Amino acid sequence: MPELPEVETIVRTLRPALVGKTILSADLRWTRTLAAPSPAAFKKSVEGQQILSVSRRAKFFNLRLSTFNLLIHLRMSGDLLVKEGAYTPEKHDRLVLTLTPAPLPQGEGSGVLVLTLTPLPQGEGSGAREQSLIFNDSRKFGRVWLTADPDEVLGKLGPEPLEDSFTPQMLYERLHVRRRQLKPLLLDQSFIAGLGNIYTDEALHMARLHPLAGSDSVTAEQAGGLWRAVREVLEAGIRSNGTSIDWVYRGGEFQNHLRVYGRDGQPCPVCATKIERLMFGQRGTHFCPNCQTLEGD
DNA sequence: CATCAACCCTGAGAGC
DNA sequence: TGCTCTCAGGGTTGAT
Numbered sequence: 001m002p003e004l005p006e007v008e009t010i011v012r013t014l015r016p017a018l019v020g021k022t023i024l025s026a027d028l029r030w031t032r033t034l035a036a037p038s039p040a041a042f043k044k045s046v047e048g049q050q051i052l053s054v055s056r057r058a059k060f061f062n063l064r065l066s067t068f069n070l071l072i073h074l075r076m077s078g079d080l081l082v083k084e085g086a087y088t089p090e091k092h093d094r095l096v097l098t099l100t101p102a103p104l105p106q107g108e109g110s111g112v113l114v115l116t117l118t119p120l121p122q123g124e125g126s127g128a129r130e131q132s133l134i135f136n137d138s139r140k141f142g143r144v145w146l147t148a149d150p151d152e153v154l155g156k157l158g159p160e161p162l163e164d165s166f167t168p169q170m171l172y173e174r175l176h177v178r179r180r181q182l183k184p185l186l187l188d189q190s191f192i193a194g195l196g197n198i199y200t201d202e203a204l205h206m207a208r209l210h211p212l213a214g215s216d217s218v219t220a221e222q223a224g225g226l227w228r229a230v231r232e233v234l235e236a237g238i239r240s241n242g243t244s245i246d247w248v249y250r251g252g253e254f255q256n257h258l259r260v261y262g263r264d265g266q267p268c269p270v271c272a273t274k275i276e277r278l279m280f281g282q283r284g285t286h287f288c289p290n291c292q293t294l295e296g297d
Numbered sequence: 298c299a300t301c302a303a304c305c306c307t308g309a310g311a312g313c
Numbered sequence: 314t315g316c317t318c319t320c321a322g323g324g325t326t327g328a329t
Binding site for chain 2: 315317318319320321323324325326327328329
Binding site for chain 3: 002006073139198243249261283
């Protein structure tokens with residue numbers, strides 16, 4: 001499911017449920033889900049950590065903890081969800097973090113004494129309601145990192161396209177530093193961070209640029225159009241809570257606004273020419289052969 | 298550098 | 314119903 005708008009949607013949904021909670025225990029149900037550190041070190045380090053903030057960098061979740069950062073990438077089929085009550089295993093659950101509603105009393109190891117004056121929320125029975133943060137991932141491509149230095153994982157990412165620091169001039173210059181085809185270049189997370197197959201095809205159509213055009217052939221004016229298209233497509237995707245195309249991700253509705261992705265054989269919304277689809281690099285690419293020409297108009 | 302194939306995995310849908 | 318084949322919102326690695 002994961003492109004920038006889908007990850008952003010999940011971050012906004014989970015943030016209020018997670019911030020302030022403390023991780024009581026970790027259940028790693030598929031070892032290779034954990035990229036680093038070792039399972040034993042992970043369990044030891046993550047237990048007792050409080051979740052201070054929940055944010056996004058490109059397609060990564062970043063949970064800032066008391067002394068570590070928990071980074072999560074959903075890759076192709078991952079999902080993150082919070083469930084109330086006692087955990088019951090579901091198919092494809094790979095990592096389960098049990099959460100407490102408040103910091104653990106007497107922080108062991110940290111030497112921090114926590115005094116809780118507010119009573120715990122009323123739950124069923126004696127204690128507060130238990131919660132679990134669940135990473136579910138059928139294809140097992142998703143990865144989790146626990147690190148003191150998030151730059152070890154995020155350091156090579158390119159600019160964040162929705163931030164003010166990402167400008168048309170920056171895009172133009174970066175396009176001309178390298179000589180590559182536009183489609184694979186936009187998918188390269190060290191060039192721009194957050195675009196995936198859907199939003200790249202949509203942005204190129206909006207900017208009227210051919211997916212195979214050389215990056216160094218793009219004029220300053222075209223780069224400005226691409227800059228605008230990237231931001232418009234990502235912002236529209238976020239407003240729609242992402243794109244729901246198959247069983248992997250549900251809840252978004254941007255699939256109803258797609259111009260080219262998955263629409264091969266159907267008319268281009270601009271000129272009614274049939275949308276074409278071609279494969280390269282194992283990725284389907286959708287474009288309008290009339291609107292998006294290689295030589296410019 | 299740029300390009301490409303192989304690989305990591307499971308499941309859905311099409312065609313037979 | 315069941316088999317085979319292709320494809321999937323991603324990214325890394327190693328060869329050329």
